[in-house]
Amino acid sequence: MIKAIITDFDGTLVDTFMANLMAYQKAFLYECGISLTAEKYRECFGLRYDAFMSRMGILNDTTANKIKELKKDFYPQYFEHLVPNHTLIDMIDTFHQMGGKTAIASTARKKNLMNAVGCLDLGKHFDLIFAGVDVKKGKPDPEIYNKTMKALGVTPEETLIFEDSDTGVGAAIACGAKYIRVTDEWFRKE
Known part of the structure; x- marks a missing residue:
């Protein structure tokens, strides 16, 4: 039972795909000028954060932490998605x-x-x-x-x-x- x-x-x-994607796109562009595509994000969706950063080529912990903080701040802006x-x-x-x-x-x-x-x-x-x-x-x-x-x-x-x-x-x-x-x-x- x-x-x-x-x-x-x-x-x-x-x-949450679109809301997460849009928040990460904004964070990646703002922090390191990287354009995150929907296809690349789809490949990484569901991975733990450190694995996601590694797949994106972000190996510097300081940069990864800045992206994480920016994404957290941007995420609520896209809750309509x-x-x-x-x-x-x-x-x-x-x-x-x-x-x-x-x-x-x-x-x-x-x-x-x-x-x-x-x-x-x-x-x-x-x-x-x-x-x-x-x-x-x-x-x-x-x-x-x-x-x-x-x-x-x-x-x-x-x-x-x-x-x-x-x-x-x-x-x-x-x-x-x-x-x-x-x-x-x-x-x-x-």
Whole structure:
């Protein structure tokens, strides 16, 4: 019996691609004159920040930290581009109202995640929210899912995870929980 639903945030609960892309484009251009393309960002979407910077050729920690801070400041300017996954949100809301445990487990930066959750008024649907700062290892390592299940007091057999990326699905598989892959079709309006 499923007692808990855990969801990733970026690309799963909310399509944040455009908002993140636009904020990063502005930060990269401002800090180092690099034009970040949608294609390049799509290749890096879902990676931990240090891996993203490495793929972008940013090997200097000072520059990487400046980009991170600029992106954090620019991100809320693009919240009108956030697209909630109403199908999943409604499912989680119903499950939560029926007494099920719910959580967001994202390796995103906590401040960015909480700003977006607050903007979309999603916090009321969840018992807890974990972000990248709450774990040492990023997905596909299952650490964030193991920590979330422990905090909710559930086993992998009692947990259903929603994920969109190969990296996230790898983490779900590694923790032993059941999972459902969220695709672009979940965001389409009829």
